[in-house]
Amino acid sequence: MPHDASNDLLRLPTARREGCPFDPPEELTRLCEERPLARLRFPDGHLGWLATGHSVVRAVLGDSRFSSRYELLHLPYESEFSGPLGPAPVGDLTGLDAPEHTRYRRLLTGKFTVRRMRLLTERVERITADHLDAMDRQGPALDLVRAYAQPIPTLMICELLGVPYADRDFFRQQTETLMTQGIGEAELAAAMTAGQEYVHKLVLAKRAEPTDDLLSDLTGTDLSDEELAGIGNFLLGAGLDTTANMIAYGAFALLSHPDQLAALRDDPGLAESAVEELMRYLTIAQTGARTALEDIELAGQSVKAGETVVVSMEAANRDPARFPDPDRLDLRRKATGHVGFGHGIHQCLGQQLARVELQVALPALFTRFPTLRLAAAPEDIPLRTGMSIFGVQALPVTWGEE
Template identity: 45%
Template sequence: MTTTPAEDVIGTEADSPGTGTHPAFPFGRTCPFALSDKYESYADDNLKKVDFKGTPGWLVTGYNNVRSVLADPHTSVRGIDDSSRGDDGDQAVPGFFVAMDPPEHDDLRRILAKEFTPRRMAAMRPTIERIADNLIDEVLTSAEPVDIVDALALPLPSLVICELLGVPYDKHDFFQERTRAVLAADSTPEQIGAAIGDVMGYLAELVTIKQATPGDDLVSLLVKHVESGALSVVDVAGMSTLLLMAGHETTGNMIGLGLLALLEHPDQLAELRADPELMPQAVEELLRHADIIGSLPRTATQDIEIGGQRIAKGELLMFSTEAGNRDPSVFDEPDRLDFRRDASRHLTFGHGIHTCLGAPLARLELQVVFSILLERIPTLRLAVPAADIRLKNDARIFGVHELPVTWDRP
């Protein structure tokens, strides 16, 4: 029970300019359900060069190579020209452990993991269901067509992460605006730094409030580690900023792109309707098939070898998780969307010590929102031709700018 990728070209491809010596990376997509044609010359296991923001680096595409080197302790997340990760060039922004190496990374992540547990995430299910139902209530009373990205995909994870952290949702527009500034491909390092600083400043004030009047939320739990001396107020503000910004756009983009995949693969949608128990497995396959992150950068901290290619200390490595997720040696007929496939080994959440800490929450949000949406609006469909949908090739996180939908009213 499989489907072939959509044949229509959706959106336009927009690559960042390279130096002219090597292709610019990341590669833009012309179809949300297929890799860029530029991957054709990188199809074998032989590493080849790309340019990342004008810096030459080695592109790693094979599943096994991506997985093994992401777990290699001889690579680093430091010294990479990407201020959206909270790296100001000299050191990581306090609390932004995604831009830190051990032991600083391990110390912060270990503290957060004590509070950001899979069990705590699972306990969020009733909250996520309530938020999804409320948003869909508003969708059903709106005039058609409805942009489901604006009405559901983006606000749902924003509401969830705000409730989890204990952050007032009336600051949603403030957070959304600054998150988009951080993730916009044309934002300068100064603009990104200012946006992160704005959010951290607000959250630092919130941390001091929680110290005096703690609640049953994640920020309040992290405040206890300030009292013990393990964290500073700035650390908690930075960690909260990272979670807040990651929780806004990543899951939101995946909801929009995943729904597009469902609507454009009607036989797989029919499978899911016939067997709702498939939803967790379907979400894993959607994550594999539509990978919104696509690339992960590292630098080599000593000479290493990948697939027979010597990488010198200090050289840049770009790991294409989207290409790894299409490796035919691991996933049979990888260009097909197949909800009967075991896609749990996908690389979309990364691998190694920097594996996405919020993966359990993202999975839960996707399962809940797709289940409720398909149950409550069974005739949901695109309101425009798929070819008219604009892809987010102009942002660091892939997705769709908008997704107009309609349905049959009673």
């Protein structure tokens, strides 16, 4: 008889399907169809909920009665940290609700408009071309993560924040350290401290001598130096790891689906829909969490005040009720409505910049190196497990004649 989990108290499923590096855990996709809102037991003993259905996830993310404040949340993952979370650091928009969140978001939204991000396209194209040239000079084989995927968003964040050219190597070294899986706690803390201290000094420099960049623009607001530095560090964390992983993980997915790669190479106009579909199909930001501020009726269930709801973006983006044949990568799919960038007031602030970077970097890579291929078996590609952003730790590639 098939297993009936209707009476089970779930733990968050995290084990991916064997041999399927792009698919979410089978338990998540099953829940999405059978119980899109299910009871969940948290490692700290809290009894909350797991939302997997597309409509339920969007409902939670779009409802101001659910809080993002860190100090109200329960963690769905096992952690060495046992106590409750503290409040969000200054400038960290993710852990804030209105009106504090509204104040920061209003100041920043105008800096990330579609128009402004399109003006940065030329710089993305130049940085991308420079790194393709460097790959060509180095020759096969190489790690695409370090040679291409990491440096492009790193340098674009430098452009956005106005980091002087002389400091960019230091900046890149710190971000590479922060994005390394399995790094020691002391080394990680040192890199974080160095980055935070650097951004604080950068804020003071922009106060004294503004230039044409986001931090300089924000010095004309009522934000304090501490708030400006906090926002700078928040943007670093939000804009580097995510886009770098999407470039590398997206390349891995395309190399593993040669029919879709051929479609993108043959039709450059496919870039926009390709990026949306890859965001849906891969969903590197796998989960989020919200805590109910009051009793809320949701998907036929009664969520009580104080209960945390984990939202599974990866399950929502594979919901067959929203995306037919959801486990198939189809770059021509209209993936409108995916939650790869989140949803609601906390939807990714830098999503337009990420789109520009991905729409340039992925097609350019395969145009420049039409014979690009994996230099290792797909099952040997090291995945980023146990980190908040999923992806590949390294992506060995080669090109030329076999």
